[in-house]
Amino acid sequence: MIHRLPTKQVARSVGLLPQAPVAPQGLTVADLVARGRFPHRRLFDSWSPEDETALEEALAATGTGELRDRQVDELSGGQRQRVWIAMALAQRTPVLLLDEPTTHLDIAHQLEVLELLAELNRVQQRTVVMVLHDLNEAARYGHHLIAMRAGRIVAAGPPETVVTTETVRTVFGIDSHILTDPATGGPLVVPVATRTTPTVAPAEEPAR
Structure with a gap:
């Protein structure tokens, strides 16, 4: 059972994005996305070329590369959600679990996030599991x-x-x-x- 596995082992298999994640104040986009590499690193490991590649690929996949030096709390709702998804991608897990990823977003940003997730599923063959309360969004993308x-x-x-x-x-x-x-x-x-x-x-x- 998954609850018997070590936390890091689970985090190397499943990326989780909760409903309303909160980043520490003043944290940059690059720093937040880099946190997705923690499950793959031991306590005193230095930043590796593999970590850098995972970071750059996650930023590129979510179109957030130009935001890398900006603080997360300065971003719009859609930008912020894409950055959190980038952090989950940096974990390089085959499965992504997302709890209401379109909550508090306007319709344009909802479509932006859902189209991004659909592309990740289609291009990278990642399994994406989402909790959605909008039936039409679920029917269109699921x-x-x-x-x-x-x-x-x-x-x-x-x-x-x-x-x-x-x-x-x-x-x-x-x-x-x-x-x-x-x-x-x-x-x-x-x-x-x-x-x-x-x-x-x-x-x-x-x-x-």
Whole structure:
């Protein structure tokens, strides 16, 4: 079981990006990404050519090379998320686990991050596992979806079999229409709002 393995051994196999990571104040992008090499180094090891190569490749893959000397806390939300992904890439693990990587990002930065992860999966053949609450993002970018409610798996499989009106109703408690995404041909969820018309008492006429 993974919980019985030494922490460094796990970190050499799985890269983890939590939902809201926080970098120490004043840390530069290069310094943060370099921290991804810690699982591969012993206590008194010096910085090696292999470490440098991993750092440069991670910066290049995420398009953050020009940010290397800037402080992390000065970056925009999208830039900051790409830098954290670069740190995970520097670990050179075959698997990346990301907890809501698009949280607090506007739609442009959400697409930027998801396109980057899709490219890493496609080009570098890394397994990317993400927690997403946006069904349409999951359907567009995921190859295999797992829908859960209260810690229980409700449905699992390709988007076409998981994203259904029944699954949406079970997981989120709402009705929906499932359309075809014109950009990908996959499923597209359109929620159906349930509205109740409030009863408004007529205004009383003023006393005469």
